[in-house]
Every structure is written in C-alpha cells, then in structure tokens.
Amino acid sequence: xxxxxxxxxxxxKTYIYTNNRCNRALxxxxxxxxQGKTLCIVGxxxxxxxxxxxxxMQLLPTLSRIEDGEITYHxxxxxxRIDQLPRDxxxxxAIRGKEIAMIFQDPMTALNPVYSIGFQIKxxxxxxxxxxxxxxxxxxxxxxxSMGIPLPEKRVNxxxxxxxxxxxxxxxxxxxxxxxPRILIADEPTTALDVTIQAQIFELMDTLKRDHGTxxxxxxxxxxxVAELADDVAVMYMGNIVEAGPxxxxxxxxxxxxxxxxxxxxxVLGRGKDQEIKAIPGQTPDPYNRPKGCQFADRCAYRxxxxxxxxxxxxxxxxxxxMCWRYEEFAADAAE
Amino acid sequence: MQPNDxxxxxxxxxxxxxxxxxxxKRVTGHVRAVDGVDLDVRRGEVLGLVGxxxxxxxxxxxxxxQLVRATxxxxxxxxxxxxxxxxxxxxxxxxxxxxxxxxxxxxPHSSLNPxxxxxxxxxxxxxxxxxxxxxxxxxxxxxxLEAVNMRRESMDRYPHEFSGxxxxxxxxxxxxxxxxxxxxxxxxxxxxxxxIQAQVLQLLMExxxxxxxxxxxxxxxxxxxxxxxxxxxxxxxxKIVELCDAxxxxxxxxxxxxxxxxxxxxVADLDKKSRRIVLQGDVPSPVNPPSGCPFxxxxxxxxxRCKTEVPELRRFKSAKGEHMAACHLIDQPLAxxxxxxxxx
Numbered sequence: 001x002x003x004x005x006x007x008x009x010x011x012x013k014t015y016i017y018t019n020n021r022c023n024r025a026l027x028x029x030x031x032x033x034x035q036g037k038t039l040c041i042v043g044x045x046x047x048x049x050x051x052x053x054x055x056x057m058q059l060l061p062t063l064s065r066i067e068d069g070e071i072t073y074h075x076x077x078x079x080x081r082i083d084q085l086p087r088d089x090x091x092x093x094a095i096r097g098k099e100i101a102m103i104f105q106d107p108m109t110a111l112n113p114v115y116s117i118g119f120q121i122k123x124x125x126x127x128x129x130x131x132x133x134x135x136x137x138x139x140x141x142x143x144x145x146s147m148g149i150p151l152p153e154k155r156v157n158x159x160x161x162x163x164x165x166x167x168x169x170x171x172x173x174x175x176x177x178x179x180x181p182r183i184l185i186a187d188e189p190t191t192a193l194d195v196t197i198q199a200q201i202f203e204l205m206d207t208l209k210r211d212h213g214t215x216x217x218x219x220x221x222x223x224x225x226v227a228e229l230a231d232d233v234a235v236m237y238m239g240n241i242v243e244a245g246p247x248x249x250x251x252x253x254x255x256x257x258x259x260x261x262x263x264x265x266x267x268v269l270g271r272g273k274d275q276e277i278k279a280i281p282g283q284t285p286d287p288y289n290r291p292k293g294c295q296f297a298d299r300c301a302y303r304x305x306x307x308x309x310x311x312x313x314x315x316x317x318x319x320x321x322x323m324c325w326r327y328e329e330f331a332a333d334a335a336e
Numbered sequence: 337m338q339p340n341d342x343x344x345x346x347x348x349x350x351x352x353x354x355x356x357x358x359x360x361k362r363v364t365g366h367v368r369a370v371d372g373v374d375l376d377v378r379r380g381e382v383l384g385l386v387g388x389x390x391x392x393x394x395x396x397x398x399x400x401x402q403l404v405r406a407t408x409x410x411x412x413x414x415x416x417x418x419x420x421x422x423x424x425x426x427x428x429x430x431x432x433x434x435x436x437x438x439x440x441x442x443x444p445h446s447s448l449n450p451x452x453x454x455x456x457x458x459x460x461x462x463x464x465x466x467x468x469x470x471x472x473x474x475x476x477x478x479x480x481l482e483a484v485n486m487r488r489e490s491m492d493r494y495p496h497e498f499s500g501x502x503x504x505x506x507x508x509x510x511x512x513x514x515x516x517x518x519x520x521x522x523x524x525x526x527x528x529x530x531x532i533q534a535q536v537l538q539l540l541m542e543x544x545x546x547x548x549x550x551x552x553x554x555x556x557x558x559x560x561x562x563x564x565x566x567x568x569x570x571x572x573x574x575k576i577v578e579l580c581d582a583x584x585x586x587x588x589x590x591x592x593x594x595x596x597x598x599x600x601x602x603v604a605d606l607d608k609k610s611r612r613i614v615l616q617g618d619v620p621s622p623v624n625p626p627s628g629c630p631f632x633x634x635x636x637x638x639x640x641r642c643k644t645e646v647p648e649l650r651r652f653k654s655a656k657g658e659h660m661a662a663c664h665l666i667d668q669p670l671a672x673x674x675x676x677x678x679x680x
Contacts, residue, residue, distance in 0.1 A: 223604035
C-alpha cells in the first residue's frame with residue numbers, strides 16, 4: 001500500500017468573498033497525497049496553505065466557494081468527490097474525522113475549554129465507531145498513553161487549561177488519531193511550540209506514518225521541517241503551487257526562482273557566521289490587487305517580458321513540476 | 337573605552353514574581369523568572385540569549401532595561417562617565433540611561449500605538465530627549481525611516497497601513513531614534529515570514545556596523561543566533577546553563593540541554609540530517625523548580641549528584657575564549673568529556 005494514492009486534488013480553485021471583493025485564495029492547485037508518505041506544503045503567510053487544508057476538510061468560511069476543480073478521496077469504497085458533497089451532509093461528516101482527520105495550529109483555541117480532554121476524544125469515538133461507553137473510556141486512556149501523556153487515567157478527566165502547550169497538541173493528535181484515519185492533515189502543528197516539544201510531536205507523527213501507513217499532509221513555513229519530515233514537497237505562492245516534487249529534488253535542485261530565493265533567505269544551522277543570506281526584496285502582493293501574470297514577478301530577479309502572462313505548469317521530470325517561464329535555464333544550472 | 341570592555345555587568349541578578357491566590361491575594365509562592373544570572377555584555381558585540389518559552393529570557397531582557405525591577409542583584413552600566421548601578425536608581429535617575437538602552441519588541445502589531453501616526457510614535461522619545469522644534473523632529477524621523485529602508489512620507493500614516501515587516505522596521509527606527517548604545521531585540525524577527533525575516537536581519541547587521549551598536553538578541557531560533565551572534569547564552573529555568581562563543585556552541589556543545597536543543601532544530605539541509613535527542617516531558621514550573629540541577633528531570637545523563645547539588649557555571653578551556661557551562665558531569669580537562677563520548 002506504499003504508493004497508493006489516498007487523495008487527489010486537481011485544478012482546485014477556492015475563492016473567498018468579503019466586502020464585495022473576491023480573493024482568489026487558491027487559483028488552480030493540484031497535488032496528491034500517498035499512503036505512508038508525508039507531503040509538506042510550504043509557503044509564507046497568506047499563500048493559501050491553510051485554505052487548501054480547509055477545502056479538503058470542507059471547513060471553509062461560509063462566504064467562500066470551491067469554484068472549480070476536483071478533490072477526490074480514494075477511500076476503501078472507491079473514489080469520493082469531496083468537493084461535490086454538501087458541507088454538513090451525512091457523507092461528509094462520516095469522512096471528516098474518521099477517514100480524514102486534522103490537527104490545527106493552535107491547540108488552545110482548537111480544544112473546547114469547557115469539556116474535559118477525555119470527553120472530546122470520546123465524542124469522536126461515539127460518532128465514528130460502534131464502541132460502547134466503557135470501551136470508549138478505556139480507548140481514550142489508551143490513546144493518551146500512546147501519545148506519551150503521563151498518568152492518562154487521571155489526565156483523561158482534566159480540562160485543557162491544565163495541560164501544557166505540548167500536551168494539548170498531543171491531546172489534539174490523540175483526537176485526530178482516535179479513529180485511525182487514512183489521511184492526517186496537520187496545519188502548522190508545531191508553530192506555537194518550543195523546538196524540544198516540536199521534536200516530540202514529529203517523533204510521534206513519524207511513528208504514525210510508519211505503523212499505520214497514514215498519509216500525512218503537513219503544512220508549514222519552516223524549510224527545516226520540510227527537510228526533516230517530507231517525502232514530497234509543494235511550494236506555494238499566492239494561491240499557486242509554484243514548484244512540487246520529491247524533497248530531494250526540490251531542495252537540492254530548485255528550479256523556481258521563489259524556491260531558490262526562499263532557501264537562500266534562511267540561515268541554516270551549522271553553516272556558521274559567514275554564511276550569506278539573501279533577502280527577497282519587497283513583500284507578497286495584496287491579494288485583492290494581484291499582479292496580472294506570474295505572481296512572483298515583481299520580486300523576481302529573473303523577470304522577463306513573458307512573465308506578464310501566467311506560466312503553465314510544466315514537468316521538469318515525471319515527478320517534478322514547476323510554474324515558471326524560465327525554468328529550463330535553472331534546470332540546466334542545477335544540473336551543472 | 338576599549339571595544340571589548342563590558343558595557344553591562346549583571347551580577348547575581350534575580351527577578352521573582354509573586355504568585356497570589358485566593359480572595360485576599362495571599363502570596364503563596366514566587367515565579368523565579370530570572371534566578372541568579374551573572375553575565376557581561378561587551379561593547380560592540382551581539383549577545384544571543386536563547387532558550388524555550390518560560391526560561392526567563394524576555395524577563396532578563398526587560399530587567400537589563402529596568403522595565404521590570406530586579407528582586408536581587410545588580411545591573412551595572414559602564415559608559416564614558418564611569419560605572420552606574422542601574423538597579424539602585426529611581427525613575428528620575430534612570431531617565432539619563434534610558435537614552436542609551438533601548439528595546440525592539442517581539443510583536444510589531446501590538447508595540448505601536450494604533451491611534452498615533454508613525455511620526456507621533458517616533459517623535460515622542462525625541463521630544464523627551466531635547467529635540468525642541470517640530471521641524472527638526474520631522475527631519476530626524478524622516479532620516480530614521482530612510483535608515484530602515486522605508487519612505488520618508490510613511491511618517492504620516494498609521495500602523496495599520498503597514499505590513500508586519502514594515503512595522504518591525506518602524507520599531508527598530510524608534511529604538512534607534514535617540515541613538516542608543518545598546519539595543520535589546522526581544523524576538524525581533526520571530527513574528528515575521530521567512531523572506532521578510534532576512535530583510536530585517538540584514539538591516540540590523542547594517543545598522544550595527546554603521547552606528548557601532550551592541551545588541552542583546554533574545555530568540556528561540558538557534559539558526560538565527562548562529563548567523564547573527566558573537567556570543568550565545570543558553571538559558572534554562574531562569575539560569576544560564578551555557579555561555580560561549582557562538583561558533584563554539586555549535587562545534588563543541590558542552591551542556592546536555594544545549595545539545596538537545598541544537599539537535600531538536602529542523603535543519604533546512606538534506607545533507608545534515610542529524611539524530612534528534614528527544615527530551616521527555618515539559619519545562620518544569622518555575623514556581624517549584626526541581627532541586628539540584630534544574631535540568632535533571634529531563635537529562636539523559638542524570639546521576640544522583642545532579643538531584644541535590646546545584647551546578648555552578650564553570651569555565652572550560654576553549655580555543656575561542658571562554659566557554660562556561662553549568663553541569664557537574666563535564667570534567668575540567670577538555671580531553672575528558674563523558675558527555676561527548678556517550679552521545680550517539
């Protein structure tokens with residue numbers, strides 16, 4: 001089941017409407033998530049990473065719409081078009097949480113403060129499994145124990161405010177993992193946590209991937225996290241995936257100027273004080289006032305006339321694609 | 337004044353906050369945010385202060401500026417007019433020194449007053465420190481904004497009109513406005529996107545070269561400190577556990593906590609995949625710090641001595657000047673290091 005595709009997203013366009021204006025948050029995004037693999041989606045704030053996750057989970061805000069494209073979940077009973085399901089319909093609710101689970105960025109706001117941790121885990125089990133009351137309780141304790149929470153018998157009845165940040169995030173992973181989902185979507189799961197706690201969470205996610213063959217989609221802005229965890233990586237910029245491929249290819253031989261600039265702009269541990277970092281000039285454009293062609297053109301050092309048109313997605317290799325008019329030069333450059 | 341003379345000397349600095357409970361607000365304990373720190377900040381250096389959240393790095397930064405008052409211990413500033421003990425001064429006495437020590441805050445969204453224009457926020461310190469006429473202040477503010485790569489005209493706009501990176505640059509401009517000698521940067525780039533972070537880091541380095549500044553750079557990001565800092569102090573539960581030259585910290589990590597911290601950082605380099613040392617549990621509460629070495633409940637090398645005896649910050653031999661660490665298990669001669677031989 002190693003290379004089995006768990007979810008396909010094809011040409012996804014999600015627009016968000018506010019004040020009579022339209023933010024084309026996702027403008028044609030395609031990727032697939034494979035069983036037992038980690039896909040990292042990396043980009044800066046506002047590039048559409050979280051909207052991608054929310055589209056898959058059908059958790060978008062009310063004033064937004066999937067305008068075009070397909071989200072296909074390859075479940076055990078054949079493919080399901082998630083984008084065509086009603087948001088709150090029985091089918092979607094059966095998939096959400098059971099088949100596709102999600103970990104949110106901020107465990108403090110994602111957990112309900114007036115219910116105990118145990119209640120929130122058991123709630124999932126109640127709706128998605130046929131377990132009885134006492135089975136649910138012992139399963140909740142088992143889950144907390146497997147997440148490395150000390151004294152789970154006592155902790156299961158405690159409320160979120162008694163948990164530390166790392167423990168809350170582990171409790172949320174316990175909720176997400178309670179029904180053994182086939183796909184786990186993690187939206188910046190460790191951004192609010194310290195590095196030592198982050199290491200614990202990553203260890204946990206690695207175990208899940210190995211032992212359960214869970215397909216993981218990890219959203220992050222940290223290239224370090226990508227290098228550590230990803231099998232595949234998709235770099236997003238202003239609603240497009242500008243470059244995607246296996247992590248070795250994208251990080252070693254990036255062919256999109258944005259990926260290259262991003263990698264050059266971060267200090268890398270172990271390279272010492274003399275390393276050169278290059279800032280990317282300017283800032284991300286206003287989503288309501290986007291450039292006409294390539295979204296990165298205004299900040300790009302390699303801009304040419306053709307960049308006034310949106311470049312097509314081109315395959316550099318069968319598993320490596322890019323959206324840039326001049327990718328061939330960079331590919332040749334990288335090959336040297 | 338030699339370039340390497342200490343500009344600040346902290347001796348046994350402690351900041352404790354009372355914990356109050358119940359209707360009568362009885363004091364039931366103390367959060368030992370900073371618990372006995374000895375540290376020299378040298379003139380012209382960038383000193384990194386790293387550690388996890390809750391380790392007291394921000395409180396230490398604020399205690400340097402006397403924004404929180406020390407419970408015990410001293411902060412001594414030495415300038416052209418000799419040494420002054422800042423901890424003993426009252427607000428009026430501190431006025432003179434506020435000009436020399438400034439801070440850039442972490443969150444660029446909450447550290448600028450939304451009701452003031454940028455000029456309004458930036459002219460305040462100038463007015464207090466003797467720039468009398470409005471024209472002069474406008475000129476200086478304009479120059480400052482240009483120094484941080486922003487347009488002069490931005491001064492008449494309001495904070496909400498700027499992006500996070502721009503606001504952080506305005507925060508830096510404000511800290512620079514009265515020409516301080518030392519700036520405490522409290523997580524100055526942590527809230528920014530990576531591409532903007534590099535812009536601000538480069539700006540900070542340029543300004544340091546031009547104006548001969550000293551930085552105390554507080555951060556949890558060890559990749560940034562390696563790039564930026566001359567010396568690094570690693571803090572854990574209110575104490576400094578390792579203090580050394582920046583390159584030395586990465587090449588020759590002595591304290592087990594620093595080793596774990598370094599190994600936990602995801603490195604954006606596929607060829608440098610390191611083994612993670614995963615620490616168990618969380619940072620203990622600073623209200624009831626563990627006995628002995630504060631790190632012993634999470635330490636891999638813990639022995640009985642660690643549970644009872646508080647390790648002193650000891651000096652070790654190093655090619656790069658002094659290397660201090662607080663651990664019982666590092667033996668004095670550099671050749672015998674049980675920590676390094678045991679590590680995988």
